Amino acid sequence: MSDLAVSLRQVRAEQRGFWRNRVAALFGFGFPIMFLLIFGTIFKGQSTCVDGTFSARGQCVGGAEVPYNNFFVPAMAAWGVLTTCFSNLTISVVNRRDNGLLKRLRGTPLPSAAFVAGILGSALISAVIVVALTAVVGHLLYQAPWPAHPLPALVTVLLAGVVFCVIGLAITAVIPNADAAPAVVNFTSLPILFISGFFFNFNNAVFGDIAKVFPIYWFKESMLTAFGAKPSSGGWNGEDLLVLLIWGVLGLAVTLRFFRWESRRV
Amino acid sequence: MGVTTQTAAIVVEELRKSYGSLHAVRGVSFSVEPGEVFGLLGPNGAGKTTIVEILEGYRHRDSGRVEVLGGDPATGGRGFRRRVGMVLQECAVEPYLTVREVVDLHRGYYPKPLATDDVIELVGLEEKSGVRVKKLSGGQQRRLDLALALIGDPELLFLDEPTTGFDPSARRNAWEIVRGMRKLGKTILLTTHYMDEAQNLTDRVCVVSAGEVVRIGTPSSLRAERAETRIQFVRPDAVAVPKVGEVVPGGEDGLIAMITDTPTKALHELTEWAVAHGLELQRLEVSQPSLEDVYLELTGDE
Numbered sequence: 001m002s003d004l005a006v007s008l009r010q011v012r013a014e015q016r017g018f019w020r021n022r023v024a025a026l027f028g029f030g031f032p033i034m035f036l037l038i039f040g041t042i043f044k045g046q047s048t049c050v051d052g053t054f055s056a057r058g059q060c061v062g063g064a065e066v067p068y069n070n071f072f073v074p075a076m077a078a079w080g081v082l083t084t085c086f087s088n089l090t091i092s093v094v095n096r097r098d099n100g101l102l103k104r105l106r107g108t109p110l111p112s113a114a115f116v117a118g119i120l121g122s123a124l125i126s127a128v129i130v131v132a133l134t135a136v137v138g139h140l141l142y143q144a145p146w147p148a149h150p151l152p153a154l155v156t157v158l159l160a161g162v163v164f165c166v167i168g169l170a171i172t173a174v175i176p177n178a179d180a181a182p183a184v185v186n187f188t189s190l191p192i193l194f195i196s197g198f199f200f201n202f203n204n205a206v207f208g209d210i211a212k213v214f215p216i217y218w219f220k221e222s223m224l225t226a227f228g229a230k231p232s233s234g235g236w237n238g239e240d241l242l243v244l245l246i247w248g249v250l251g252l253a254v255t256l257r258f259f260r261w262e263s264r265r266v
Numbered sequence: 267m268g269v270t271t272q273t274a275a276i277v278v279e280e281l282r283k284s285y286g287s288l289h290a291v292r293g294v295s296f297s298v299e300p301g302e303v304f305g306l307l308g309p310n311g312a313g314k315t316t317i318v319e320i321l322e323g324y325r326h327r328d329s330g331r332v333e334v335l336g337g338d339p340a341t342g343g344r345g346f347r348r349r350v351g352m353v354l355q356e357c358a359v360e361p362y363l364t365v366r367e368v369v370d371l372h373r374g375y376y377p378k379p380l381a382t383d384d385v386i387e388l389v390g391l392e393e394k395s396g397v398r399v400k401k402l403s404g405g406q407q408r409r410l411d412l413a414l415a416l417i418g419d420p421e422l423l424f425l426d427e428p429t430t431g432f433d434p435s436a437r438r439n440a441w442e443i444v445r446g447m448r449k450l451g452k453t454i455l456l457t458t459h460y461m462d463e464a465q466n467l468t469d470r471v472c473v474v475s476a477g478e479v480v481r482i483g484t485p486s487s488l489r490a491e492r493a494e495t496r497i498q499f500v501r502p503d504a505v506a507v508p509k510v511g512e513v514v515p516g517g518e519d520g521l522i523a524m525i526t527d528t529p530t531k532a533l534h535e536l537t538e539w540a541v542a543h544g545l546e547l548q549r550l551e552v553s554q555p556s557l558e559d560v561y562l563e564l565t566g567d568e
Contacts, residue, residue: 001374005374006375009371010371013360013371016363016367017360017361017363020362021361096358099356099357099358100354100356100357100358101357101358101359101360103324103357104352104358104359104414106324107322107323107324107350107352108375108376108414109344109347109348109375109376109418110375262324
């Protein structure tokens with residue numbers, strides 16, 4: 001069997017495991033969809049000022065005024081990519097490191113690359129599904145437009161998916177054990193989601209600058225662009241994708257250097 | 267692999283490994299012949315698992331020579347792992363896949379695997395093949411471990427405490443599987459806590475204690491090291507028992523055990539005494555020392 005065939009079988013096995021593990025599936029899909037339903041309902045019919053602020057007279061200054069859900073649907077789709085690629089993958093890899101599953105695989109001829117291809121491919125499939133589901137729910141319930149630029153949207157989702165998977169692999173190196181994994185994952189993503197303006201647009205120079213250090217902010221920006229919530233030429237913004245790519249390279253370097261296949265012995 | 271070699275399947279010479287200040291393995295040497303079932307025995311912390319994991323390629327040695335199937339496992343890579351099967355201690359299997367799915371997935375990792383159904387049947391999991399791994403009992407998961415070790419049709423099997431958690435009949439079944447593997451000419455290195463397992467399965471055993479080899483030999487040669495006979499019976503109430511041999515720690519409460527080099531004389535004295543006192547010696551037993559007795563003496567584990 002070729003390495004490609006083995007990798008595809010790994011993807012299939014990972015997908016099976018993901019959907020059969022209700023908790024993982026719920027964690028990956030539940031949060032973005034749930035918040036879409038809550039905030040989408042609350043702010044339905046209102047508008048937001050993407051990348052700018054409303055002036056005292058209610059004018060959107062320095063940005064583009066769009067219906068709230070035109071902004072919120074791509075933001076929640078981006079969060080879905082984060083939960084499936086970053087949160088789920090990180091927690092599942094640390095669990096498997098703790099319970100010896102990674103060690104077992106190291107004792108078989110399965111190449112490490114094929115194993116990684118399996119978890120990555122599976123996470124990407126889940127990510128595409130969560131983005132599609134978010135878009136459908138947003139369109140049907142909240143009249144959000146379909147993604148204005150489907151190809152840039154798909155490329156952004158896949159690129160960000162890979163980048164956040166790799167960052168997830170890198171971060172396992174600093175997670176001591178499976179008990180700590182959900183805390184580390186949430187602590188490293190939720191605050192950044194808020195300061196990156198995933199839920200509300202805001203104008204705070206300090207938080208805004210901090211957010212721009214992290215890839216989450218740039219991913220949201222590229223999703224807003226691809227979905228048409230931000231004006232662009234053709235749905236691409238090279239700068240966003242470049243920052244994501246740089247973070248991906250950093251993550252890869254850390255993973256290659258520090259990734260552990262076995263839990264630390266006491 | 268077609269080519270028959272006369273060289274040993276495993277060669278270990280002066281192997282050493284420390285974790286910080288803990289000297290886990292201190293100059294261990296042994297070799298395992300092709301087709302041999304070789305037992306590594308020793309108490310917890312004796313260094314068994316460290317030795318096995320060095321042979322499996324998981325850990326790097328500090329010094330010494332190690333050769334497994336003609337190569338160094340530390341650098342053997344994929345080619346090496348295609349030729350060996352491992353049952354590790356406490357290693358999970360994907361919980362949400364079924365037995366059949368997992369065995370089939372692993373089957374794809376090897377160039378010349380056995381058939382999925384055959385292996386599932388071999389380990390006695392055919393009735394569980396559609397069940398998710400999560401739902402298996404401890405013993406059933408261990409049998410799945412064995413199936414995953416066998417699916418690649420390995421030349422060499424590492425079995426690190428393969429029957430821990432098995433009920434007696436599952437253990438007998440596992441033994442049958444190991445015997446079957448032996449008949450097929452596989453080399454097997456197994457570690458175990460169970461002396462009856464070593465006695466029943468292995469051609470030779472190596473007893474390690476505190477990181478050093480204390481004895482290598484066939485189980486029967488080890489047993490023969492102690493020529494004494496053990497006499498054991500229920501301690502009678504309210505009478506002092508004559509000492510017809512050296513009193514040793516017995517198995518259960520209420521039993522008294524003695525060992526002697528002159529069993530005929532000792533038994534004669536004992537029974538004469540009992541008859542004279544009108545006593546029946548309950549559960550009287552005369553036996554040769556078991557491998558366990560020898561093992562306990564060698565490892566000082568009492």
